[in-house]
């Protein structure tokens with residue numbers, strides 16, 4: 001009952017605002033149906049404490065991402081890296097060798113070589129490969145701020161939002177491999193649960209990056225009527 005009345009009232013108010021001269025600044029043509037679209041979803045404002053917590057949690061996330069178990073598959077170039085000193089993969093392995101027909105899975109199976117009874121062989125996990133050429137997701141050579149900015153940019157992370165990134169680091173088999181790397185390989189500086197916890201704090205704080213300023217929540221509407229143009 002009250003809905004049609006409210007919507008009529010809103011139309012009247014909108015009409016009044018337009019006739020009051022606000023329209024002077026409007027574009028000449030409004031596409032048909034434009035007024036029916038819901039307003040774009042604004043990012044939920046994050047409180048100052050969560051924002052600061054996210055910035056500090058990022059330090060821990062960064063230490064994991066740049067650990068050799070992660071960085072070795074997220075290199076600046078087209079060649080994966082190997083060992084704790086992250087030197088280029090032997091045998092000239094690269095995105096090019098894959099294109100030439102030598103899949104990573106030729107040597108890297110779904111499990112570590114030790115699980116197949118071969119000590120010191122190639123490590124393994126399902127879908128062992130480098131990130132795609134178009135979005136190489138480089139972790140090497142970044143400052144904390146630049147890696148943070150890249151990671152949350154959907155154009156550079158394979159179209160993921162913060163929730164999608166959190167899901168990836170919590171469940172992806174290649175991520176989990178980092179804590180079960182086989183052989184004498186070292187593991188990242190945080191446990192996987194602590195890493196996911198730090199990542200969650202970062203996501204809950206809006207993915208705040210070092211040096212970034214918090215976007216202030218929208219100010220309450222001013223009491224005065226808008227000034228005439």
Ligand code: HEC
Pocket residue numbers: 064065069070071073074128129130131132137150151156157158160165168169174175176177178179188
């Ligand atoms: C064997 C290679 C390999 C290893 C090891 C590896 N990754 Fe990845 N990583 C990938 C590939 C391939 C993708 C892209 C897959 C996708 O988008 O679904 C990816 C994507 C990601 C992404 C998603 C988006 C982005 O911008 O980076 C994150 C986050 C990530 N990896 C974190 C990690 C972490 C943390 C570790 C170490 C614990 C790790 N990776 C180890 C291959 C690897």
Ligand code: HEC
Pocket residue numbers: 068069070072073080081082083084089091093094095098102103104105106107108120121122123128129130185
């Ligand atoms: C011809 C066999 C072969 C192919 C093909 C191959 N690898 Fe390897 N890879 C190995 C062996 C053997 C090791 C183990 C050497 C070691 O322990 O450092 C290794 C180690 C690695 C490591 C080091 C893991 C770590 O953190 O120390 C990464 C990362 C890796 N390979 C990624 C790749 C990727 C990505 C591809 C495909 C683009 C690939 N490899 C193709 C044989 C291969």
